[in-house]
Amino acid sequence: MDDSKIAVIDGDRLEVNRAFLPLLESNGLATFKALMSHPGHAVAKCAVKERNTVRLDLETESGEKSPFFLKRYAPPTVRDRLKAYLRLKRSTPGAWQEWHAMWTFLQVGLPGPVPIAWGQDGGSSLVLSEGVSHVMRLSEWADRNFGKGSHRNTQVIPAKHKIVKEVANIVGRMHSAGLHHQDLYLCHFLCGSKQDGLPLTLIDLQRVERHRRLPRRWQVKDLAQLHFSSAQYITRQDMGRFWKVYDSIYHTGRRKIPLRHSILRKSERIRRHTLKHRL
Incomplete structure (x- = not known):
């Protein structure tokens, strides 16, 4: 991950892909709280109670709406922490793991979502990615x-x-x-x-x-x-x-x-x- 491409803001609660920082600022989403509390414009996925994904339609410089996907994670459970301990691994937020994986895919040239932001506060975490233009799964x-x-x-x-x-x-x-x-x-x-x-x-x-x-x-x-x-x-x-x-x-x-x-x-x-x- 290239740290020069990342801006750390909101009292270290949020890391943002610098190329998309103006977009978040213009949409009033440049804080962890603003992203975590956003109702979303559509529910994209809610398969497990530990995390949910919503679609955000954000206004770009051109005035058009573009889709982004916000995935929010609940704090790790005792079971999650115990599993990490038994595997001799540090318990890390799921949002951080996905954020890091997106950058890794980008680095090695694999087709994955474009990373926009990730944040953590009080055990809860989130990751935001650019919407992928696709027909279907x-x-x-x-x-x-x-x-x-x-x-x-x-x-x-x-x-x-x-x-x-x-x-x-x-x-x-x-x-x-x-x-x-x-x-x-x-x-x-x-x-x-x-x-x-x-x-x-x-x-x-x-x-x-x-x-x-x-x-x-x-x-x-x-x-x-x-x-x-x-x-x-x-x-x-x-x-x-x-x-x-x-x-x-x-x-x-x-x-x-x-x-x-x-x-x-x-x-x-x-x-x-x-x-x-x-x-």
């Missing part, structure tokens, strides 16, 4: 065109091949950089506005971690999550396209066959867990 795109009950739109098959290769490219580069996502499901890829669904953007980076070299178990977990969420939409040929691109970026060598077996076993465990808990 990749899971929705796949279900619409290749899911059960769909008409299996043959006209989008060339687009599907491009998307499979681009997903492999993104994941391969992410793993090559020592990064793993931990929630690498299709729903966390956003399709672009072009007719073929590109470019893709990977979101929800709050659990991203980085290693000098990615441990095998994290590689397996990411790829198993991706397999589980895409298995009903892809063919054996699609798998071949994925692995050809992925292996060219993040070489698995002799481990290729055992790795794929591990991924399939882990994917099956995810499936059983999902059915058991009706997720």
Whole structure:
């Protein structure tokens, strides 16, 4: 993270991407309290009580409204602190982890949300990112065109091949950089506005971690999550396209066959867990 690009304001409660500081100031959102108390213009996601995401439509210099996403985190629970202690890790705010991951993605050239601001006060934290111009989540795109009950739109098959290769490219580069996502499901890829669904953007980076070299178990977990969420939409040929691109970026060598077996076993465990808990 380049500290020269970040402004620390509001009594150290808020860190802001300098390029967007005038925008926050002109919209009256240059304090932690203003962002934390903003009602939002639309609820984007509220899957768990520990955090919620709202969309803010902020007025830019041109007078037009642009979308931004504000994710707010409740203070860490005792369970969170205990988990961090048992893993010999410092308990860090989820907002900071996502803020740091956004900058890391930017640094290594991976397609993620543009970081705008993050802040913390009294255990609560928040992170603000620029809205991504997209048509829909990749899971929705796949279900619409290749899911059960769909008409299996043959006209989008060339687009599907491009998307499979681009997903492999993104994941391969992410793993090559020592990064793993931990929630690498299709729903966390956003399709672009072009007719073929590109470019893709990977979101929800709050659990991203980085290693000098990615441990095998994290590689397996990411790829198993991706397999589980895409298995009903892809063919054996699609798998071949994925692995050809992925292996060219993040070489698995002799481990290729055992790795794929591990991924399939882990994917099956995810499936059983999902059915058991009706997720």
